[in-house]
Amino acid sequence: xxxxxxxxxxxxxxxxxxxxxxxxxxELLTVYQTIALHDVIRVSVERGSGIEIKCSDPHVPGDxxxxxxxxxxxxxxVLGAKGRVVIEIDKRLPVQGGLGGASxxxxxxxxxxxxxxxxxxxxxxxxxxxxxxxxxxxxxxVGGTVLGVGRGEQVYPLPDLPPIHCVVLTPEIGVSTPKAFxxxxxxxxxxxxxxxxxSDRMKELGRGLSAWLSEPYSSAPxxxxxxxxxxxxxxxxxxxxxxxxxxxxxxxEYPELCExxxxxxxAGAKYASLSGSGxxxxxxxxxxxxxxxxxxxxxxxxxxxxxxxTLTRRSYWxxxxx
Ligand code: C5P
Numbered sequence: 454x455x456x457x458x459x460x461x462x463x464x465x466x467x468x469x470x471x472x473x474x475x476x477x478x479x480e481l482l483t484v485y486q487t488i489a490l491h492d493v494i495r496v497s498v499e500r501g502s503g504i505e506i507k508c509s510d511p512h513v514p515g516d517x518x519x520x521x522x523x524x525x526x527x528x529x530x531v532l533g534a535k536g537r538v539v540i541e542i543d544k545r546l547p548v549q550g551g552l553g554g555a556s557x558x559x560x561x562x563x564x565x566x567x568x569x570x571x572x573x574x575x576x577x578x579x580x581x582x583x584x585x586x587x588x589x590x591x592x593x594x595v596g597g598t599v600l601g602v603g604r605g606e607q608v609y610p611l612p613d614l615p616p617i618h619c620v621v622l623t624p625e626i627g628v629s630t631p632k633a634f635x636x637x638x639x640x641x642x643x644x645x646x647x648x649x650x651x652s653d654r655m656k657e658l659g660r661g662l663s664a665w666l667s668e669p670y671s672s673a674p675x676x677x678x679x680x681x682x683x684x685x686x687x688x689x690x691x692x693x694x695x696x697x698x699x700x701x702x703x704x705x706e707y708p709e710l711c712e713x714x715x716x717x718x719x720a721g722a723k724y725a726s727l728s729g730s731g732x733x734x735x736x737x738x739x740x741x742x743x744x745x746x747x748x749x750x751x752x753x754x755x756x757x758x759x760x761x762x763t764l765t766r767r768s769y770w771x772x773x774x775x
Pocket of ligand 1: 477478479480481586587588603604605634
């Protein structure tokens with residue numbers, strides 16, 4: 454039996470990079486948001502042993518460095534299962550694109566594998582295996598609007614934002630995340646930015662997010678006027694002062710991406726940003742019509758632009774298998 458699953462992408466609604474840690478990772482504070490763009494993963498368990506990856510995209514590794522391979526390799530013994538696991542990846546999301554494609558592929562593989570075997574891991578086991586494979590995997594075990602802390606692998610479901618229409622630009626540039634972090638460190642050393650200064654910047658975003666999340670409950674005027682976070686999520690996001698620190702190191706290296714952010718603004722985005730370390734850029738729009746118009750305009754300008762929508766936790770989980 455072959456299990457077919459959608460493997461959805463994420464964007465980052467703000468990302469602050471904190472201090473480099475002794476283990477080589479960096480402290481992060483980010484809000485992940487799942488979106489409707491996706492790859493398709495097919496998982497089957499056959500007689501025999503081993504793990505086989507099939508993908509027609511030459512940028513996707515077919516060996517044990519593939520995140521799908523790595524998660525199956527860890528999950529099979531914990532599930533107490535035997536067999537040859539065949540994973541077919543129908544790649545539509547950009548590779549090294551900042552949309553978490555490889556991480557999402559691994560989680561879709563894991564949930565597909567559990568269904569194929571009719572066995573389930575415990576929630577804590579799943580999270581721990583996911584975090585071993587990569588910092589961006591656990592968010593896909595939550596879906597919707599997700600707070601990410603630690604190295605990004607500690608994830609907490611946030612109250613879901615209502616669906617927001619967006620346009621995603623996918624320039625043909627692969628950005629290496631480790632290199633972007635290394636460049637961040639180099640610039641901070643040059644700027645003599647101390648660890649406490651970088652932790653202050655994280656606290657600043659933390660306060661912004663906290664105010665953003667609590668305002669609908671704590672602020673009388675906004676609840677009286679009915680213009681709280683749920684009614685106007687875009688305004689609230691902008692007020693929270695969200696930004697993505699990776700822009701500071703990625704834009705100077707790839708000026709085309711800074712132009713993409715500007716183009717999204719000119720096309721009517723209420724908020725535009727790099728996603729993760731890029732190269733994907735996204736813009737948030739007030740309506741589906743506005744996002745679709747902007748995508749048409751941006752494609753005419755030569756950008757690879759797609760209109761899509763954010764996915765709440767419920768729609769993320771209900772659309773994985775249907
Ligand atoms: O966890 P993941 O495999 O995605 O990380 C890839 C690389 O990105 C790490 O080896 C590390 O160099 C860098 N990284 C980091 N801090 C994080 C996440 C990733 O420095 N919070």
